[in-house]
Amino acid sequence: MAEERKVCLRGSELTKVFGFGRQKTVAVDHVDFSFYEGEIVSIVGESGSGKTTLAKMLLGLINPTEGEVYFQGKKRDIGTHKKKKEYWKSIQAIFQDPFSSYNIFHKIDAVLLDCINMRGGRKFPYTKKVEMMTEACGFVNLKFEELTNKYPFELSGGQMQRLMIARIFLLMPKILLADEPTSMIDACSRATILDMLMQLRKEIGMTIIFITHDIGLAYYVSDSVYIMEHGKFVENGSADEVILHPEEAYTQRLIGDVPKIYQEWDLSTV
Amino acid sequence: MAKVMLEVRELTTKYVTRFRENVYAVDHVSLKVEEGKSLGIAGESGCGKSTLALSLMGYYFPPLHYTSGEIIIDGRNISGMEPDDVRKSILGKEIAYIPQSAMNALNPTQKIIHFIEDVIRAHDSCVTKKEIYERARKLFETLGLPESTLQKYPVELSGGMKQRTVIAISVLLSPKVLIADEPSSALDVTTQKMVIKMLRDLMEKRLIKSMIFITHELPLLYNVTDDIMVMYAGQIVEKGAAEEVVFDSLHPYAKGLMGSIIVPEQGLRDVKLTAIPGVPPNLKNPPAGCQFAERCKYVRPECRAVSVGLRDIGGGRTYRCILSEKELREAYQNG
Numbered sequence: 265m266a267e268e269r270k271v272c273l274r275g276s277e278l279t280k281v282f283g284f285g286r287q288k289t290v291a292v293d294h295v296d297f298s299f300y301e302g303e304i305v306s307i308v309g310e311s312g313s314g315k316t317t318l319a320k321m322l323l324g325l326i327n328p329t330e331g332e333v334y335f336q337g338k339k340r341d342i343g344t345h346k347k348k349k350e351y352w353k354s355i356q357a358i359f360q361d362p363f364s365s366y367n368i369f370h371k372i373d374a375v376l377l378d379c380i381n382m383r384g385g386r387k388f389p390y391t392k393k394v395e396m397m398t399e400a401c402g403f404v405n406l407k408f409e410e411l412t413n414k415y416p417f418e419l420s421g422g423q424m425q426r427l428m429i430a431r432i433f434l435l436m437p438k439i440l441l442a443d444e445p446t447s448m449i450d451a452c453s454r455a456t457i458l459d460m461l462m463q464l465r466k467e468i469g470m471t472i473i474f475i476t477h478d479i480g481l482a483y484y485v486s487d488s489v490y491i492m493e494h495g496k497f498v499e500n501g502s503a504d505e506v507i508l509h510p511e512e513a514y515t516q517r518l519i520g521d522v523p524k525i526y527q528e529w530d531l532s533t534v
Numbered sequence: 535m536a537k538v539m540l541e542v543r544e545l546t547t548k549y550v551t552r553f554r555e556n557v558y559a560v561d562h563v564s565l566k567v568e569e570g571k572s573l574g575i576a577g578e579s580g581c582g583k584s585t586l587a588l589s590l591m592g593y594y595f596p597p598l599h600y601t602s603g604e605i606i607i608d609g610r611n612i613s614g615m616e617p618d619d620v621r622k623s624i625l626g627k628e629i630a631y632i633p634q635s636a637m638n639a640l641n642p643t644q645k646i647i648h649f650i651e652d653v654i655r656a657h658d659s660c661v662t663k664k665e666i667y668e669r670a671r672k673l674f675e676t677l678g679l680p681e682s683t684l685q686k687y688p689v690e691l692s693g694g695m696k697q698r699t700v701i702a703i704s705v706l707l708s709p710k711v712l713i714a715d716e717p718s719s720a721l722d723v724t725t726q727k728m729v730i731k732m733l734r735d736l737m738e739k740r741l742i743k744s745m746i747f748i749t750h751e752l753p754l755l756y757n758v759t760d761d762i763m764v765m766y767a768g769q770i771v772e773k774g775a776a777e778e779v780v781f782d783s784l785h786p787y788a789k790g791l792m793g794s795i796i797v798p799e800q801g802l803r804d805v806k807l808t809a810i811p812g813v814p815p816n817l818k819n820p821p822a823g824c825q826f827a828e829r830c831k832y833v834r835p836e837c838r839a840v841s842v843g844l845r846d847i848g849g850g851r852t853y854r855c856i857l858s859e860k861e862l863r864e865a866y867q868n869g
Contacts, residue, residue, distance in 0.1 A: 310723070311725075420580070420813075422579075452791060453809075455794040455808065478796070483803065503803070522723050523756070531757075
């Protein structure tokens with residue numbers, strides 16, 4: 265089984281250093297990883313462990329200091345703006361803060377129309393575009409008729425984040441990078457968002473890279489888990505292995521920090 | 535019988551919008567917190583949790599207005615008091631409030647100790663600087679915060695440290711009731727645990743007499759508080775001991791909330807999280823009858839007609855539903 269899985273995104277010796285001299289900070293320190301196609305991978309670590317820096321490098325928003333990213337077996341080449349745009353057709357992101365993910369001056373239609381145009385639908389008649397937008401909104405349990413002609417600030421946080429997923433549904437990227445997509449919204453909408461991500465994976469066979477500090481979340485959604493501490497992966501493996509039988513002390517501590525319900529939550533270890 | 539620290543009777547408060555519409559964000563809420571006990575308030579965003587917290591302080595400023603009801607702190611009714619009197623004699627001394635973004639409450643141009651001086655001087659103008667320092671140092675020591683924090687500026691502290699400092703400052707005047715409004719929602723799990731531990735310490739070391747803890751994270755509430763109250767659309771829908779509400783919830787909304795709990799424990803992956811479809815009603819024109827009827831799986835025609843009161847089933851447990859306890863349990867069993 266393992267041989268059949270295709271590697272979608274691979275990194276070797278990926279490093280990012282900020283500053284130099286005495287103020288040097290190694291945010292990501294020679295990490296190796298391979299994410300397989302159609303898999304949900306979680307990267308877990310506390311704040312400041314370098315999760316988001318790694319995500320930005322994967323997205324091509326910042327250049328790595330050292331090391332390479334291999335996309336579908338080939339070395340990633342995003343030297344020019346045109347190539348970058350090509351690359352972004354296959355990798356997309358959902359960020360932590362839905363309130364700052366939108367351009368406040370553009371209506372919601374514009375966000376979705378942009379996606380259709382990007383996927384080569386520029387010449388479609390408007391009725392067809394509306395149909396596509398309605399379908400995408402329907403997928404995330406929103407009603408397009410209620411959203412059209414509205415501005416982002418008129419939506420709630422949960423709705424905004426769901427609209428982000430509708431965007432992903434239209435774009436159909438190969439990889440989705442979700443950087444703490446549920447930390448700003450409340451527990452009830454969280455379940456909805458997670459279910460939608462899982463459904464999306466089923467529908468278009470997408471690889472999802474899930475970045476979070478909440479190990480419970482990571483356990484619920486992912487197939488494999490990477491634990492990150494100070495820019496390094498300290499432990500990785502399948503979700504059951506890592507979360508239920510952690511080996512590293514750091515992983516054990518992270519798990520201990522999450523409030524429990526069925527077991528005693530030990531508060532003395534802080 | 536323990537002494538009742540905070541008692542609220544049928545409190546109703548409203549927001550008045552620009553167009554003179556009344557939005558009743560807290561609707562006939564009654565609660566009681568005894569000495570040494572803590573109460574948790576759960577609910578999704580927009581259900582009136584934070585408004586309730588603001589209303590409990592008795593300090594109203596537009597657009598929030600007081601409508602009716604009574605707030606009694608340790609035998610003293612504060613509901614009809616002037617805002618100025620409330621600020622001088624109630625806030626901080628009787629009831630302290632940690633707002634959601636408490637980290638930003640610190641003045642960036644002042645050292646922590648100067649901030650503390652301001653707080654103490656506002657209530658007692660004849661304390662010397664030395665006394666204040668001594669008092670702050672002692673408090674920080676009992677709470678396990680380094681003394682050097684006092685001489686720092688807020689920018690020099692990390693998020694978790696700032697949050698803990700704010701909590702420490704809020705209990706300086708040893709209030710009878712502490713209201714913590716999502717004190718840990720912006721922190722990562724490790725710092726969250728520190729904050730929670732500190733709140734528990736406050737109770738154990740008797741620095742505060744009772745606590746109200748507001749969050750939407752049920753696992754947290756379950757670990758921190760003795761009782762849990764679930765709110766929906768400004769009303770209490772269920773109240774009871776933490777264990778009972780979490781494991782044996784009666785109201786369909788509370789049941790739905792419990793279905794969205796995520797904990798890293800064996801068996802979680804096999805459970806499908808249940809999400810509650812739809813959105814809460816618009817409180818500008820609330821629906822007649824049960825507020826939750828639109829989203830309820832077990833809705834009946836009569837739900838939309840009659841508004842339901844709280845049912846008391848003994849043992850401090852109440853819930854707001856037209857169905858009886860037995861009918862609800864049967865409905866849950868049949869899925």
